[in-house]
Amino acid sequence: MKYKRLGKTGLKVSQFGFGAVQICRVSEKDAIDLIRASVDAGINLIDTAHMYPNSEEILGKALKGIRDKVIICTKSSNTDKEGFKKDLETSFKRLNTDYIDVFMYHDISKDKKLDEIIDNGLVEVLLSEKEKGSIGHIGFSSHDPGIIDRYYDVVDFSVLMIPVNFVSTEFADKNYDKLVDKDIGILGMKPLGGGRLEDIKVSLKFLNQYESVIPVIGIQDKKELEEDLELINTAGPLDESDKKRIEGIKAELGDKFCRGCGYCMPCSQGISITDINFIKVFFKQFSFDGVVNPERDAVIEKVEDCIECGECIERCPYDLDIINMIKENRDYYLMRKEKGK
Numbered sequence: 001m002k003y004k005r006l007g008k009t010g011l012k013v014s015q016f017g018f019g020a021v022q023i024c025r026v027s028e029k030d031a032i033d034l035i036r037a038s039v040d041a042g043i044n045l046i047d048t049a050h051m052y053p054n055s056e057e058i059l060g061k062a063l064k065g066i067r068d069k070v071i072i073c074t075k076s077s078n079t080d081k082e083g084f085k086k087d088l089e090t091s092f093k094r095l096n097t098d099y100i101d102v103f104m105y106h107d108i109s110k111d112k113k114l115d116e117i118i119d120n121g122l123v124e125v126l127l128s129e130k131e132k133g134s135i136g137h138i139g140f141s142s143h144d145p146g147i148i149d150r151y152y153d154v155v156d157f158s159v160l161m162i163p164v165n166f167v168s169t170e171f172a173d174k175n176y177d178k179l180v181d182k183d184i185g186i187l188g189m190k191p192l193g194g195g196r197l198e199d200i201k202v203s204l205k206f207l208n209q210y211e212s213v214i215p216v217i218g219i220q221d222k223k224e225l226e227e228d229l230e231l232i233n234t235a236g237p238l239d240e241s242d243k244k245r246i247e248g249i250k251a252e253l254g255d256k257f258c259r260g261c262g263y264c265m266p267c268s269q270g271i272s273i274t275d276i277n278f279i280k281v282f283f284k285q286f287s288f289d290g291v292v293n294p295e296r297d298a299v300i301e302k303v304e305d306c307i308e309c310g311e312c313i314e315r316c317p318y319d320l321d322i323i324n325m326i327k328e329n330r331d332y333y334l335m336r337k338e339k340g341k
């Protein structure tokens with residue numbers, strides 16, 4: 001495993017990080033085994049968040065006795081001062097630690113949310129925790145590269161987490177050089193496009209262009225871990241065939257697709273928006289019987305309950321037309337179900 005300096009933090013982190021949102025989908029035992037296997041393999045950067053269902057609790061158990069071997073990043077999306085402090089206290093308790101290496105404001109993609117963080121005193125909360133020694137470094141995660149210039153004015157901003165993949169190139173086009181010049185640690189989320197980019201090797205080749213980016217890869221099982229460990233060092237640079245492959249994938253996806261970030265949720269009508277908008281991905285990744293079943297029928301049927309309030313669209317950091325997207329994906333599911341393949 002190679003290690004890199006995470007910008008001005010000075011932290012030496014593994015060349016890719018463990019994205020812990022995926023461990024919420026497997027049993028606690030399997031998740032703990034996977035985390036320990038990842039640490040044994042040399043991965044020392046683990047990213048989670050307060051809002052990931054039981055991720056922090058599992059990490060707290062998995063890292064018992066080996067906490068000093070890892071660098072933990074976690075986040076809160078709360079913009080209320082007392083609520084933010086409560087989230088922070090909860091993260092310490094769940095993670096079973098008295099020290100968090102990097103604490104980030106979660107998904108600050110709109111000016112209004114950044115204004116609330118500043119005006120409500122959340123910066124002072126983290127600065128106080130940093131002075132006490134319970135927080136190491138302060139950062140942001142974001143889905144909109146257009147707001148990044150405002151982060152530089154926030155005291156002690158030292159880490160940024162933003163999508164970096166070959167279909168979300170806004171970051172690389174607009175901000176990479178400036179972030180490097182200002183020595184900001186860069187964590188690349190969704191390196192596989194939230195599950196849309198199935199060609200892992202080409203995805204990693206694309207990331208290799210950005211030496212200062214530490215990709216954070218969501219890992220669900222040991223097979224995925226082994227594949228990532230093998231490819232991270234062997235992917236190499238992009239060649240002409242890779243570039244053609246990328247252009248083909250981008251043309252197929254377009255620029256209006258769900259990244260699976262989940263910020264549109266919860267829906268007031270109980271619609272599982274991200275699950276529905278990943279229907280086409282599920283059909284690619286799993287068998288027909290693995291996708292079409294009574295449980296998913298019930299999920300799809302909930303689309304009928306949509307009241308078109310638009311709250312999901314307002315929360316979406318990519319400005320997607322979610323109302324029409326869930327209907328389109330419902331129709332696709334029903335078409336595949338009718339055909340039986």
